[in-house]
Structures are given as C-alpha cells and as structure tokens.
Amino acid sequence: MMNAKPTHTFTNHDVAEHLRLIATLKEIKGEGRFHWLAFRNAADVIDNLPEDVNDIAAAGTLTDLPGVGKGVAEVIEQFLATGDSELAGKLRSQVPVTLVELTEVPGLGAKKVARLWRELGITTLAELKAAAEAHRIRELKGFGAKTEENILKGVALLEQRRHARxxxxxxxxxxxxxxxxxxxxxxxxxxxxxxxxxxxxxxxxxxxxxxxxxxxxxxxxxxxxxxxxxxxxxxxxxxxxxxxxxxxxxxxxx
Missing domain, CATH: 3.30.460.10 (Beta Polymerase, domain 2)
Incomplete structure (x- = not known):
C-alpha cells in the first residue's frame, strides 16, 4: 500500500535508506545477488551525492547517475512523491520487515537471518535473544553454541549502540x-x-x-x-x- 503524499521533502539519506531497506528485504527473501546489490549500490551513490536528489528527479536525470537504472529510478520517484514505493510494499507483504533489524546484529547477515526466520520462526530482536538464551539456535545445522554466544553478544552491542552516540x-x-x-x-x-x-x-x-x-x-x-x-x-x-x-x-x- 502506498502512503499519502508527504508534507515535507525527503533528503538524499531518506532515499538511500529506503533503497537499503529494499535491498535487505530482497536478500532475506532469497533473490539473486544482482537483484539486491543493485539497490544497495544505488543507495550508496544517492547517500553521497553533492546534489539534492529531488532536483535530479525533477530534471528527469536519475538514470544518468551511476548504478541507477530504470527500475531503481522509478522506486526513487515513487518514494519522493509518496514516502513509500510499490516494490517496498510488495516485499513487506512477503518478508516481515522486523527481520531487517536482525541483520544489524554483528555477525548476522541476511542469509542467516532468513534461516532463523524460516526454520525457527524468529522475526524480532526479542525473539532472537530468547531463542539464543534457550539454546534453540544451536540445533540448526551450521549453527552451534559459539554462534549462540556471539548472537547474544551482538544483541547486547546493538542495544548499547542504539543508546549511545x-x-x-x-x-x-x-x-x-x-x-x-x-x-x-x-x-x-x-x-x-x-x-x-x-x-x-x-x-x-x-x-x-x-x-x-x-x-x-x-x-x-x-x-x-x-x-x-x-x-x-x-x-x-x-x-x-x-x-x-x-x-x-x-x-x-x-
């Protein structure tokens, strides 16, 4: 579902974060590397532009930017106009968006998060912590007691980082x-x-x-x-x- 038209202008960083969200959801979903990496690379380009992405979009020259193809440009234009995009909405209906937070835990990438979701039903940081404390994660093939220990350390670091700037x-x-x-x-x-x-x-x-x-x-x-x-x-x-x-x-x- 698309959001109503926003009452403010989005920044380059806002756009970049939306593209990163799409990239992470695509990776968790299991799409090919090319499909999600294109959005992640485009996010880095947008985040570090000296120009305002709103001006570039208004001029119709988004696809002139390195790594920004037609599909990515359409997502950017939708986000600038509505604060969301059809692609992000579709992905959120397929993958719990709370899983994105789990990829921020040091040592947990999208592939591991996808397995924890599909095999243990873990969708939130609290569920991840509880599963590690209950020694459920070590039961998965390729995981183990050391992995559980690292996950608990990673969760603690993430919680600490969010409270300290x-x-x-x-x-x-x-x-x-x-x-x-x-x-x-x-x-x-x-x-x-x-x-x-x-x-x-x-x-x-x-x-x-x-x-x-x-x-x-x-x-x-x-x-x-x-x-x-x-x-x-x-x-x-x-x-x-x-x-x-x-x-x-x-x-x-x-």
Whole structure:
C-alpha cells in the first residue's frame, strides 16, 4: 500500500535508506545477488551525492547517475512523491520487515537471518535473544553454541549502540585517522579517492558509527588492509566491497 503524499521533502539519506531497506528485504527473501546489490549500490551513490536528489528527479536525470537504472529510478520517484514505493510494499507483504533489524546484529547477515526466520520462526530482536538464551539456535545445522554466544553478544552491542552516540568532534578525527592509516598501509595507486561518508559527511552533531567511502581498482586489497589496521579491535563483517569493524573504544566503522 502506498502512503499519502508527504508534507515535507525527503533528503538524499531518506532515499538511500529506503533503497537499503529494499535491498535487505530482497536478500532475506532469497533473490539473486544482482537483484539486491543493485539497490544497495544505488543507495550508496544517492547517500553521497553533492546534489539534492529531488532536483535530479525533477530534471528527469536519475538514470544518468551511476548504478541507477530504470527500475531503481522509478522506486526513487515513487518514494519522493509518496514516502513509500510499490516494490517496498510488495516485499513487506512477503518478508516481515522486523527481520531487517536482525541483520544489524554483528555477525548476522541476511542469509542467516532468513534461516532463523524460516526454520525457527524468529522475526524480532526479542525473539532472537530468547531463542539464543534457550539454546534453540544451536540445533540448526551450521549453527552451534559459539554462534549462540556471539548472537547474544551482538544483541547486547546493538542495544548499547542504539543508546549511545558519539559527538562529531570525537568521531570525525577517528575517521580521518583511519583514512590516513589506510593510505599509508597501501601503495599510492591503490585508492583513487576516499572520504568520510554518512553522518560524518552530513556534519551531524552526533553519529552512531563511522562510514568511509573509497573508490579503488582493487576492493579486495583495500578491504584486507582495512581489517588489519591497528585501530581495529574486531572484524564484524568482511565482504568483497564492504567491511564492518569495531574499533578500540567500541565505535563501529563501515
């Protein structure tokens, strides 16, 4: 169902978060990598645009943006006009939207969340915590006692993170320090461009975590070097194009 026409203008970040929601629901549903990755990549592009996405949509040039095809552009236009999209509504009717929250637990990706939903009926963070405490998760093939322990730690970290935000004056120097350390750890031509993203780029007064965006001809090399930085305490998620780590002091960084 589409929402009524909004009474305010949506920001680039609002649009990006809607695209990320679609990407996560598609991944949990089990759609092919290409289908959900297109929305996630487009979200990163929109989130870091110097221009207002409303102006780009009004000019009819959304598909000129890298990674934004006709289908993604239609979703963006619907969201800007109504605050929702037909595709998101369809996905919410197929996949419990509360599962998106579970993918934020460190160590739990969309595939594991999908299994917990389909095999144990878990749809909320509270149900996930209860199942781990009752030792139900270890019964699933590929899971175990260690997985349950990590899930409980991840839930606690997520709850803690939601109640704690870091002032910009503390977070931004840490991000710049990571960028400098990463440049020093790699050959000069390994990174084409790199800069703070997300809340840091938007100069928010506080941030929940750090976001760094890099353009590189060799993502795997950069991801590996990032994970080995001395500021990193633990690697929470390692992928081909995205890594999430927890820094010494507790702040997390993508």
């Amino acid at each position: 870091t002032p910009l004056g503390v977070a931004r120097p840490q991000a710049l320090g990571l960028i400098q350390a990463l440049r020093e750890a790699l050959p000069a031509d390994a990174i084409t461009a790199i800069e703070p993203a997300g809340s840091l780029r938007r100069w928010k007064e506080t941030v929940g975590d750090l976001d760094i965006l890099a353009i590189t001809p060799d993502p795997a090399q950069v991801m590996a070097a990032f994970q080995q930085l001395p500021q990193v305490e633990e690697v929470l998620l390692g992928g081909e194009t995205k890594t999430r780590v927890r820094l010494h002091g507790g702040l997390e960084c993508d």
